[in-house]
Amino acid sequence: MAHRGRFTFTATCGFFEHIKVNSGTLIFVLTCVMSLFSIASAQAQQDPGRSEIRANSEHNSQAKLATFAHMLIDEGGSKIITDIASTPATAFSALPTSTQSRAPVHSEKQLDLSLISDTGFTLNQGFSDSAFWLKIPVKNPTLQQVERLVVVGNPQLEDVSFYLVSEDSAEQFYFTGSSKPFYERPWLNTAFVFPVNLAAQSEAQIYLRIHSNKAVFTAIAIKSHQSFQFQEGLTRLLMGIFGGLLFAFSLFHFGLYFSNRSRQYLFHAIMSLSFVLLLLQQTGTLYPLLWPEFEFWNAVAGSVFAIIAGLFTALFSYDYLNIRRYRKPRSVFVLLCFLSTLALVNLLFLLKPEIYFQIAIPFTLVALVIGLGISLSGITRPGYKTHYHCLGLFSLTIGVLCILLVNLQFSDSSWLLNVAWPVACTIHVFAQSVALFDKQHEEKMTVLRAQDFKLAEEKALIEDQQAALLKERKTNEEQYNTLFAQQQSQAILEKKIKKRTEELDHAKQQITELTITDGLTGLKNRRYLDEIYYTECKRAQRQQTWLAIVLAELDDYFEIIEELGEQAAQKALAATARQLKKASGRASDVVARYDVATFCLLLPNTPDNAAQDIAETLRANIENTLCEFENQQMKLTISLGLACVVPQSVADGFHLADNSHKALMEAKKKGGNQVVYFTPEHDV
Template sequence: MHRHLIAFLLILMTTLQVSASPLLLSDDGNGINLNNSVQYIEDAQHQVSIADIMEGNPQWIENGSKTFNKSYNESSWWLRIEIDNPTEKKQSRLLEISYAVLDYVDVYLVSDGSVFQQYELGDKYPYHKRPFDHRNFIIPMQWEAQQHITVYLRVESSSAVQVPVTLWDQEAFFGFDTTRTILQGIFFGTMIVIAAYNLLIFFVLGERTYLLYVGYVLCMPLFLASLGGYSFRYLWPTFTQWNDQSIIVFLSGVVVFGASFTRSFLNVRDYSRWIDKTLVVFWYGGIALAISAFFVPYHYNITVLILWAAGACVMALASGCVCWYRGQVTAKYYTIAWTAMLSGGIILALNKAGILPTNLFTEYGTHIGSSLEVVLLSFALAERINAERRLRYEAQEQALIATQRANEELEGRVQERTQELESLTQQLRDLSNTDQLTGLHNRRHLDTVMTEEWERGKRYQRPLAIILMDIDHFKSVNDTHGHPVGDDCLQEVANRVKHGVRWPTDFAARYGGEEFCIILPETETEGAITVAERIRLLIEESPVETRNGPLAITISAGVHSVIPNEKSSLENLLERADNALYAAKKEGRNRVCRQQAA
């Protein structure tokens, strides 16, 4: 008995479904929602044609008040909408299917049992083939007086199968669409301005966080533009395959840049290593999904990506909460911003999964959430700049105090070091100007001083004397006793030369080998001979102590003095002193000779 009653009720419901009343046109065309007028059947095998539909008697199912939504599936779906014009005049309307990423939408307009108009729509066809220039699918329709038209839609898509259908008066449609476009323009404009602003900050500061944020801000509107049909209309109207792939790529970019930005902005690694590692996993997954968009069918890819993006949003929110709890200053702004974004993302995911109905709020939930998010994150980045500026000022103030203290300490140290450096400089100068064996000045320093004294004598017309002296038979000392003993002799002779020079201005140097040179400023020939004789006697009067015992040595010296002038030269002075030395050697050595003036 119960079985018969249930069967009767099912037959009755089927009869009611099939005999649903058609929509009646009226003069009010301000966007009539056709959800209640939609009837549908499923074609899982993709074998039903329009002829089969018109000739057969399929069991149509009433859609109800919600938007037709079968989420992600591989079936074809036939929809039927019956519309009557009960008036005595012609009526024109626009039928809008406001879901831009359907792959195939075949439209058949039937009247009096025959198809009088047919359209092939969908984002798998180039944009220019559409009968109406719009990002959504728009079907222009016209009724004669008292005409009944049945609209058949065959829908097949790798994306979510949603068919929000609205019947518009043309004027009302353009008014509503203008408002909708302005709102979208505000959204995209806001995103571009924020991206450009943060890109400029990146160029100024060079901080990687701002560049990651720019990538995130750009990927989000590009994803929504691809999903809403704006990209297909304005950016790539002929690239039908890329139109699907772009949704995957840009949503993956949101995940990749969002994870990177979160890690960099919150310094997640310093607060939770496991969350940081999880974000890295989401980053790699986003890269893999973006690459797979070019190889894996859209249906499978988008299903995984929606779950992956939702997980990344939850993990990003968890990062903000943990960092906020552990004292990260800017994490509170980030957490609030990401909550807005996550809410919009969840609304979109639930809508595409068929859980939430399609309406203005669910369609634009992601736009609203992402707009709030980027604005709040911009505040967070600005707060970060302010915080860094405050820290910089505090650091500068502390550095200034420390610098003042350091300057005070440094002044004392500088004086000490200056004295030490002056002493070291003088020591280095002495070392560079000193003969290492004898301790007298070397030949290089001798040449410099000799030139200076010559110029000074020439300027002031004062006498300048030169003594050249040579150790007698020094070669036989080296040959007989060896060079070490010769070095001992040179060192001792140099010491006695130093003792024989009395005036501070007198300058003694090793001239080369066993020869020595003494410069005597302000000294005439007689004075120079006195100095030379004093040194000769100091060397002759006592033997030189060497490593092989005492050794008696003598020296010969040549003296010449001149008042420098334009006709004489320093070379001439040295030559005459050398000639005098040669004369002393020739006269028997151990003596001092002078060079007579020319």
Template sequence: MLLAVSGTQPQQRISRGVEFLPDATSRMQVQDMLDNSSLHWQTEQSDLLSYGMQKVPYWFRYQLPRLDSREKWLLEIDYALLDNLEVWFFDDQGLLSEYATGDSLPFRARTIRSEKFLFPVPQSPGPVDLLIRAQSSGSLKLPINLWQAEHYLVYSGEHSLMMGIFFGFLAAMGLSNFFFFLTTRAVNFLVYCGYVFCLGLTLLTLHGLAYKYLWPENIWLQGRSVVLFASATMLFAAIFSRELLPVRRFSMALDRGLLMVAGLFLMILLLGLLLPYWLTIKVFLIVLIIAIFFICGIGFWLWSKGVVVARLYTLAWVALLSSALIASLENLNLLDLDIRSHYLLMFGATVETVLLALVLAISYNQQRQDLFEAQERMLHKERQLREAQQQAQDDLEYKVQERTLELEITLRELSQSNRELEERNTLDALTGIRNRRYFDKKYVAEVRRSRREQTLLTVAMLDIDHFKSINDRLGHLVGDECIRAVANQIRLHLRRPADDVCRYGGEEFALLLPNTDAEGAAVLLEAIRQDIGALQVHTPAGPVSLTISVGFSTGAVHMDVDDNELLEQADQALYRAKAGGRNQVQTYNKESGVA
């Protein structure tokens, strides 16, 4: 490892001399880094640890300078969008401390609750070696700074003040334009308000402030927020450009082009909810660069046509979109900057919001004047049409109410008929209990609930022993009486509302016992078996004694388990009960098939 510069400075940037290693397999562990001397580490020669869009993790190692032991030191990684970040500190004696963080973990998991990644540097009499594993689904950067704790507190306070002023300015601009919309009902103000707020949320996310203050527990939103809010920002930008500038008056093709740009960013926003972040952010950055040139080109073209608002509009967008273009090129690893691209975006956003607010005010005044003139021309026609419109509206409302009442009556009758039909279709005509159709639906529902809540579910299959012999000797009417008697006896034992017994087919019954463990199920099923064994069924052919065989299976359904597994296991247990002499209860056992 390389030795860094003196550790007496209050703040040091760590870049040159850092060794890095891409982990193409994504499987290497920290012990592999320590034990394997054959790894081909590369040494960073530039002032920036930036590697563009990388899906694989990168390992970094560095030997920290000897630090003043009288001071507390912090290691800062000034990039808030790392998905996974693991840090180890070693000395000659071994591991000093280790940390795991990143925005794939809840914000509360961070050692120091900061929007940036901060780690206390452990004290050691000897050199301290730093090992880092970093992974990002977007751009992979690792701006590392070493700080004296006291100096960092001063810097953090100044930085927070600057952030507060900037985002307070954006919030004030957004809210003021929202109030303008409420009072004027001018859509341009609402679109501009949406643009400013989405831009603010984008910058809050890039700086890690949104994860800290707005959704510290929402990992899913944090992983997609950049592409969602940035796409929403450009969507509002395209709509705002189309509404503010008289594009359609000069070129319908360019007007359709702005609609297409808005549609592309809307599509990226929707895809950002579904597709992986690494894919959507690449598509977004490419479309963003094209949109920047397209929107600025329209502004310059309208400027050349003598459109007054196009001049300030173009200057405003050049300020922001130039900074956005530079940020996009840096994220694609096509450009190296000495200043964080986030701060360029803040500067561009400040200039742009001020100029656009001025353009919006000028445009609104012009639109208001045009509107007043148009209103004067329309007043006369409006008075003539008002009475006819009111009469037509009254007639329409009466007809709508009449048809609505008829429809409500019809729907109520249809709903009642459907409920009655559904009830009849799920009852077994012979026994009065639920039938196979009902069981199939209820079984699927209980399996899904068990999988979702990880609760136990018992499925039992019951079969009347030697039923075919009863049918053959005594007739089907006697067999029907026996089936009814068994169904009634089972139903008497089910006291919980969630428990269900269904006639599965012929002389076979199925039981669903949610939230029931194997021991409880065995007690219940054994009681059912004994009571049926003691039962004398009174039939036209005389008293008939019955026995049943029972097989059941109990378990919590896991994600990788087939829905029918519990049912199949219960059926196997029933088969073993019949093969073992009948008149018994068997439970499924994973090792031997059944107990």
């Protein structure tokens, strides 16, 4: 029996198989890890509302950047830097805090940049058509030039302009924003970074103009190069790990989908990938990497990713919670999802961001609450637990509420966006994954229990059948023993018959071989040659191929008998036969003893020039062969007659043998030890 809260899945990896994981432990560990990444990332960015200047203790007590910065609201958004620079200080107001509202500025304090390494504040003005001007008086009382960076942290702001004004003239100015090409930024970074170079013993004013159709919520900080590079490197590292893990998790579910073909894995994979892209888009990471030249798409990409994430969250929940069990047909729910998505996409391009936000966020919250209610109803349902799915939807609801609180100016804490929202998305993704694995495990266990019950029934039936078969088996054993004895007797008899048949076949084969083999030379005899010669003539006539005959006769054969005796002549014939065997290199060639000292070499499918080469090679090999007999060496030579033809009839084949014999006689007349090829002149 499987324990509740545990699931088993097979990882297609070379090192792991059938890994059992405790689902509660998994979601707790993964959530903690991803939360730590998010918190560390937020700390690396240094929440500007809480950071302080790292300087001497005398200056640090009153050197928060918010106390030096002043703000002017340009309701029409038509003012330029010359208008703002000539505006008196009393027209500016101090930044509002949690304890006091916006108040006029009666005196300006200058921020000493030489003592600044990292300080900032959070600006939250919500949705507004106005442009916001920030003024920060700065000074450098030292004898060296001071270099600092002004960082505007929200990458979604559409228009961010920077001016460094000294003595009523702009020494440095930059025009950036999410609506402008990425490569026009003075510092290629996901945030808006502006370099400030303040000469020795000089004073200036930093002006920032911020305008956006979206909510104006951003961190503004002044950092040293070293502090910025360290925090930026750490942030990129942590965001890379954060996004990489979620992206790998999405790819893992894509792999599970392609292996199992379960659409729940596909919905979860697309949902996870959409949340990854949404979080990366909100941090500005995707703009320089994927579409640095497409400002319009960059403005709406986050909303599109959010719509896709919401759509596939709904589809996943519909499939996971098995909403089809309700009376409403499945098509209605799917149709509503797609129509809602199309409506949100159209509203995205038709309405202002403020109005769109006011519509989309409540719609999302209502959808999440409905899904959460359905999921909660499944917790108490027997045999089907949805607690992990509830946890995921609840965390996502909390994350959406955090965004709502920040954009409606109920909170100025960037912690809600930098930590709470990523953590909520992380918990949602991992909780839904654990819920999916838990459901798959429960379904498998249900199937296994049904299989166990069915197996138990089949086992009882098998036992009854075995009892009946046991009786039948005893009867069969008796019959088998009788048959086995008969089979043994029959096998012995068949073995004897087979052995005797093989002996007779072998004897017959030996007799047949003896009738066609010459006993002295081991070559085929004249009888065999006559049989095979007719067959080869017919084949050559049918296939219209060459047929060659070489008749070879040992020279001075009878002189050898007279001088050395019959045994020496037989030895010379055997040596000649061995050379003839070597000359016939193909299986189709036939070597036979034609007469007392005459041999025949039948060469099917051999042209005249090739036959002449074979004959000449044979003559040379015989000439170079020394035959020893009783310590005497005999030098052997042969005369060869060759005839070749492409037979048009069987008669041509028989004429071929006569022609070869005539050529042999011609070779003997010429003194032997030579090859004569038959020509018409030899036909006397």
